[in-house]
Every structure is written in structure tokens, then in C-alpha cells.
Amino acid sequence: MRHSHAEISQGVRRSLETYLRATGPSALTLYADEEGDHQPLDDAGWEIIHDTMQLPRMAMIDLSGAGNDQQSYRFIYRGRFLEGPSLKNKPGAVSAVSFWLPTEFLEEHGPERVRGLAMELASPLPFSTGYAGLSFNSATRLEQMQGDTPKLRFRYPGMEVSDMSWVSLHIGTQVRGPSWLTFLGQPILGELGGAFGLRARLRHPETTVQEMEGDRAVVSLGPWPEAGDTEQGNVLPAYRELARVLEPWLYHEPKLHTVQSMEDTRRWERRFLD
Numbered sequence: 001m002r003h004s005h006a007e008i009s010q011g012v013r014r015s016l017e018t019y020l021r022a023t024g025p026s027a028l029t030l031y032a033d034e035e036g037d038h039q040p041l042d043d044a045g046w047e048i049i050h051d052t053m054q055l056p057r058m059a060m061i062d063l064s065g066a067g068n069d070q071q072s073y074r075f076i077y078r079g080r081f082l083e084g085p086s087l088k089n090k091p092g093a094v095s096a097v098s099f100w101l102p103t104e105f106l107e108e109h110g111p112e113r114v115r116g117l118a119m120e121l122a123s124p125l126p127f128s129t130g131y132a133g134l135s136f137n138s139a140t141r142l143e144q145m146q147g148d149t150p151k152l153r154f155r156y157p158g159m160e161v162s163d164m165s166w167v168s169l170h171i172g173t174q175v176r177g178p179s180w181l182t183f184l185g186q187p188i189l190g191e192l193g194g195a196f197g198l199r200a201r202l203r204h205p206e207t208t209v210q211e212m213e214g215d216r217a218v219v220s221l222g223p224w225p226e227a228g229d230t231e232q233g234n235v236l237p238a239y240r241e242l243a244r245v246l247e248p249w250l251y252h253e254p255k256l257h258t259v260q261s262m263e264d265t266r267r268w269e270r271r272f273l274d
Helices: 005-023 043-053 103-109 111-122 149-155 194-201 237-249 262-269
Strands: 030-032 038-040 059-064 074-079 096-100 129-132 181-184 207-212 216-221
Touching: 005 043, 005 074, 005 096, 005 111, 030 043, 043 059, 103 111, 111 129, 111 181, 111 216, 149 262, 194 207, 194 216, 207 237, 216 237
Parallel strands: none
Antiparallel strands: 030 038, 030 059, 059 074, 074 096, 129 181, 181 216, 207 216
8 A cells, every 4th residue: 555654754763763773873974954955963863854855745755874985885865745735646656765775785794683673673564565675876867877887787686776755756566676675565466365375486595475464465585685697697596487477567667768769778677477
């Protein structure tokens, strides 16, 4: 189901508190003001963030670490007023939140700790879909990315290119695609026959399906997140199997988004299917 900011703000705040306990108080030190300029996330800054989170209709929050061009730690929240006139013609718009961690956190604490943290973050959120896995570390949209990153994503199919602000305007209750951890709620999980029905469709030995409260589940594809490497023949078979199961519900980029050729866009969307 789709939820407006007022319905989920308390859950998002609880997840943010969980994230801060795990990463430490110095992980996030900047926030973006209404003009998009970065300001120090001191006591006064946190008061602004807390006030923003309590706004009755919508909240747009972007927090990141200071002195770190790659912004390895980041919190992004797009809490929307879905009933508002500005979204009247956007039936796929949703509220969305993302939490970033550097790979150093994964290496230091191990995948079980990261998986446990992802479960804690997801628990208070009434999600339709969500994911946790590897991503190219970029705070920019795809059309602004430089160098080889747009090409490398085809070589490393397990690496995501995050564009949450855009995708959350269109994804509705569809799923972005398979990742190391794929969170499924309603209506997709129900249409798959629940966790039991989903589990029956997945045969890869490293794939597990864990039920969560509220008719939700998380699919884990192995003990570690993997990037894959098509040039080395590592095409991530567990990811491909899950993609085939989820194919009827996969998100497709709208044609009005002209970041790249639609041929490349569709190729990326079907990287685990073709």
C-alpha cells in the first residue's frame, strides 16, 4: 500500500534513531536546507530536522556526513502528501526512505550485523517493497554521473544506481528488482501466496525467505551482498531466479525520463532476465 507522510513519520523517526545508534553520532553532520545548501547538523540543526519530521503533510529531509565527498553515510526521506493536488496525476508516487552505509561498515561489522540492522530499520515501516545491497556511491542522478560508472553497472549487475527521489515518484507498489535483501509487503507478497508461496518458488540453496510481522517478508540471497561480474561469468544465479519470480511486478522506467537511451534502460531493467 501507498502511505502519506502523516501515516509513517513516527516509524521513519524510529528507524532514523536505530540508524544513528548503529553508526554513531558523528556519521551524519550536515543537512540540506530548503535551498539545497548544506548546513551543520548541530543541536539547532537537529531541532529543525525534528520539526520537519513532525510537519502534518510532507517532509523532505537529506542528511549526510561532513568532509566526505562520497557521502558514505546518508539518510534521505521523501515523505509525501499523496492526496495533494500536486500528485493527483501521479498514481505511482510513494513516500520513501533510504539509509546509506559505507562498505567499510560491512567489512568491519560483517554481513550478519548489516542484515540485522536492515531488519531493524525496516521493522517499523509499512513498506510495499524495499531492498538492501551494494550500490555505486554517488549522490547525483544517473545523467550527472561521470566516467565509467554508467557502463560498469552492466558489468556488475548486483550494483545498484540509486535515484530514490525520482523512482519514488513512479514506482507505486512495484519492486525495483532483486537485491541481496529484498523486502516484500502488500500487495505483492499476497499475490505470490505469502511467504510460504514465495519460498516454494525459490530453489537456490543460498536463498532464504523470512517472514516478518504485518504480512511482510524478506528474501536473502546468500550470506554476503554480491556485485557479480559478467566478464568473469559471475551472473548471480540466485538473483536471476528471484528476478524471474518477481518479473510481473518489476518496475519499468517511464519513457518520459530521458537520462539515457530507452534501449539501455530496458537492458538494465532486464539484466537478470535476459
